Amino acid sequence: MHRHEKIWLTLSSLMIIGFLVLAGYQAFALELGPPSHKETIDPQKVDETAPFNEPGVYQTGENEYEVVMIGQVFSFNAGGDELVFPAGSTVTFTMTSKDVVHGFQIAGTNVNTMVMPGYVQKVTQTFDSPGEYLILCNEYCGSGHQLMASTITIE
Amino acid sequence: MALAQTIKEKANNALGVNPLDAKITKSYFIVTFLALLIGGYLGLIQGLNRAGVFELPSWLDYYQVLTAHGLLLVLVFSSFFTIGYFYAAMSNTLGGLLPKVRKMVWIGFSMKIVGFVIAVIPLIMGDANVMYTFYPPMAASTWYYVGLVFIVLGVWMAAFGAFIQVANWRKNHKGQHLPILSYFATGVFVLLFFGTLPVAIEVFMIIPWTLGWIETLNSMLARTLFWAFGHTLVNIWYLTAVSAWYVIVPKVIGGRRFSDVLTRVVVMVLVILNITGGFHHQIVDPAISEPVKFMHVFMSLSIGFPSLMTAYAMFAVFERTGRAKGAKGLFGFFKKLPWGDVRFLAPFIAMAAFIPAGAGGIVQTTYQLDQVIHNSLWVVGHFHLTLGMSVALTFFGISYWLIPHISGRVLTKKMNKVGVITTIIWTIGMSTMSIAMHLVGLLGSPRRTSYTTYGDNATALGWDPYLIFLAVGGTFLIVAVTMQAYNAFHLMFLAPKGEEEFPIAEEEENASKTPFWTERWSRIILIMLVVVAMAYVIPLVDFIGDPGSIPWRTW
Numbered sequence: 087m088h089r090h091e092k093i094w095l096t097l098s099s100l101m102i103i104g105f106l107v108l109a110g111y112q113a114f115a116l117e118l119g120p121p122s123h124k125e126t127i128d129p130q131k132v133d134e135t136a137p138f139n140e141p142g143v144y145q146t147g148e149n150e151y152e153v154v155m156i157g158q159v160f161s162f163n164a165g166g167d168e169l170v171f172p173a174g175s176t177v178t179f180t181m182t183s184k185d186v187v188h189g190f191q192i193a194g195t196n197v198n199t200m201v202m203p204g205y206v207q208k209v210t211q212t213f214d215s216p217g218e219y220l221i222l223c224n225e226y227c228g229s230g231h232q233l234m235a236s237t238i239t240i241e
Numbered sequence: 242m243a244l245a246q247t248i249k250e251k252a253n254n255a256l257g258v259n260p261l262d263a264k265i266t267k268s269y270f271i272v273t274f275l276a277l278l279i280g281g282y283l284g285l286i287q288g289l290n291r292a293g294v295f296e297l298p299s300w301l302d303y304y305q306v307l308t309a310h311g312l313l314l315v316l317v318f319s320s321f322f323t324i325g326y327f328y329a330a331m332s333n334t335l336g337g338l339l340p341k342v343r344k345m346v347w348i349g350f351s352m353k354i355v356g357f358v359i360a361v362i363p364l365i366m367g368d369a370n371v372m373y374t375f376y377p378p379m380a381a382s383t384w385y386y387v388g389l390v391f392i393v394l395g396v397w398m399a400a401f402g403a404f405i406q407v408a409n410w411r412k413n414h415k416g417q418h419l420p421i422l423s424y425f426a427t428g429v430f431v432l433l434f435f436g437t438l439p440v441a442i443e444v445f446m447i448i449p450w451t452l453g454w455i456e457t458l459n460s461m462l463a464r465t466l467f468w469a470f471g472h473t474l475v476n477i478w479y480l481t482a483v484s485a486w487y488v489i490v491p492k493v494i495g496g497r498r499f500s501d502v503l504t505r506v507v508v509m510v511l512v513i514l515n516i517t518g519g520f521h522h523q524i525v526d527p528a529i530s531e532p533v534k535f536m537h538v539f540m541s542l543s544i545g546f547p548s549l550m551t552a553y554a555m556f557a558v559f560e561r562t563g564r565a566k567g568a569k570g571l572f573g574f575f576k577k578l579p580w581g582d583v584r585f586l587a588p589f590i591a592m593a594a595f596i597p598a599g600a601g602g603i604v605q606t607t608y609q610l611d612q613v614i615h616n617s618l619w620v621v622g623h624f625h626l627t628l629g630m631s632v633a634l635t636f637f638g639i640s641y642w643l644i645p646h647i648s649g650r651v652l653t654k655k656m657n658k659v660g661v662i663t664t665i666i667w668t669i670g671m672s673t674m675s676i677a678m679h680l681v682g683l684l685g686s687p688r689r690t691s692y693t694t695y696g697d698n699a700t701a702l703g704w705d706p707y708l709i710f711l712a713v714g715g716t717f718l719i720v721a722v723t724m725q726a727y728n729a730f731h732l733m734f735l736a737p738k739g740e741e742e743f744p745i746a747e748e749e750e751n752a753s754k755t756p757f758w759t760e761r762w763s764r765i766i767l768i769m770l771v772v773v774a775m776a777y778v779i780p781l782v783d784f785i786g787d788p789g790s791i792p793w794r795t796w
Contacts (some may be wrong), residue, residue, distance in 0.1 A: 193700050202460050226689040231691075
């Protein structure tokens with residue numbers, strides 16, 4: 087093997103290992119891992135199952151909130167509650183779908199996850215900057231998919 | 242038998258292409274370029290709509306068009322090209338196809354066409370707007386899945402035909418290495434078989450579910466089985482393109498191949514690692530624990546390694562060939578490359594595109610970065626670089642010599658020039674479109690969504706300036722698509738008669754002997770299955786007993 091080739095392949099391996107170590111460090115030491123909540127729910131009985139029998143916004147602590155939200159064609163159902171929080175709030179979204187697969191993304195943040203029927207997913211985000219954030223469904227869910235959106239206002 | 246085989250090979254070489262074998266590849270290529278043409282126009286419709294400049298008529302649904310576009314280009318265009326190309330390669334390097342194998346690949350051809358028709362009818366009727374990924378619990382007409390079963394069975398026929406062909410050659414050439422292009426073919430067909438197994442299992446669960454024979458189906462199980470197939474498939478098209486980079490391109494530029502051992506090791510590694518790579522599509526899914534996801538980050542990232550080996554090999558070949566032709570200085574060899582030869586230019590741009598495309602892939606497979614761009618238009622930009630540039634341009638480059646080769650015609654200077662222009666227009670269109678998609682994806686614009694402003698939301702309105710480039714790029718692309726399809730049919734039916742070379746580069750001089758363990762396919766497959774088991778047993782077993790969903794039609 088040529089010397090340059092050896093150098094190239096060594097650098098390649100080191101680069102890939104480097105990516106891995108960084109991703110692992112961020113995920114497990116800094117707890118920046120992707121949303122991976124493990125909890126099941128009967129997708130045919132979402133409306134009768136707690137906490138989804140009462141979707142909405144709940145304050146869970148000082149500057150801490152939980153949003154219980156159902157993905158359904160073609161809207162995010164938070165029980166009609168307005169998603170308005172003071173700046174610096176930490177918001178946990180607890181979600182499931184009562185029909186098909188949906189996506190949950192808050193544009194301009196790193197919140198991005200799948201909302202699968204049969205499973206409960208949780209994502210937490212701290213909102214520091216005031217403004218209006220767009221929530222949208224980023225998984226094709228049917229003819230009205232392009233209308234499935236909501237907003238969060240941070241004051 | 243061995244003697245008869247040798248005689249047959251000699252006769253074959255003397256007589257040129259076997260017309261019966263040529264007919265197979267020609268038929269596969271006719272479908273390939275028709276799919277490109279129709280799929281391309283459907284792509285344009287979406288690009289125009291998404292840019293907000295074209296409203297679809299009421300009888301045409303954006304998602305219906307998108308499903309057809311995906312099906313035609315990811316499934317039909319690429320699979321028909323791959324099979325046609327590798328069957329021509331096997332015919333050329335293994336001394337002609339066996340009659341039995343010919344029959345099998347024809348049966349495969351018919352099954353795929355029948356399957357495609359069965360799947361497309363409900364799609365045209367508007368009963369299958371479920372995308373190429375058809376995630377349950379969204380449920381299309383049962384016929385759609387029946388059609389997919391036939392397509393998979395057709396692919397299997399072609400795969401088994403290839404296995405028989407290769408096994409027969411090996412029996413008659415004990416102790417010899419499989420010719421390199423057929424080695425690639427073996428890898429590709431092994432992956433096509435094992436990669437389509439998970440989706441076959443998925444579809445066999447979906448069919449009784451849509452018929453109401455079973456009540457519910459688990460959404461995560463189906464999704465995981467799909468991605469074990471979905472990403473393998475696109476990596477197969479990539480491996481097909483890579484075969485031309487290693488074997489064809491060196492000959493076209495007047496050089497020799499890079500190390501035979503390294504080439505075979507790259508094929509082996511890609512076969513072993515590909516199926517597990519699909520899991521990075523599920524990094525932000527619920528119900529899969531972080532350690533399992535992290536193991537998959539490792540598995541997906543490791544696919545980067547053979548690609549980095551390939552990058553080195555390609556530029557080493559360019560440099561060596563350039564220097565042999567008298568190039569001076571560090572980068573002087575670039576001037577010695579045949580830029581005006583479409584057989585080189587198209588695959589070269591394809592390779593160059595894989596540098597940003599591969600880097601984008603690494604982003605998508607890395608945990609936190611994936612979270613930023615998951616399901617955004619970034620992903621669409623990514624696979625238009627990988628498939629639309631790296632794979633498609635390589636396939637086009639191949640078509641300029643392979644089609645005349647099998648049709649007993651030649652690539653004229655004029656046609657070569659048309660090919661170069663086509664390639665340049667394609668490159669401009671695809672780059673414009675995919676750069677815009679990457680950028681707007683970073684801002685959050687979702688994939689698979691028809692034009693929307695979400696009620697004039699300020700954030701969404703901010704995406705519009707980028708989206709307009711989807712229409713601009715798409716317009717360039719449709720010109721190139723039309724030209725490319727015309728070029729393919731011209732080379733097949735109208736170009737002047739003659740003989741066009743099947744360019745296969747020779748091994749490098751004073752090459753070290755390739756070790757024979759590279760031929761141990763049973764061992765390669767075993768290692769592959771062990772890796773697949775490591776990757777998938779835990780998550781799949783974890784889904785057992787989880788609640789299922791009833792079928793939904795949401796369009």
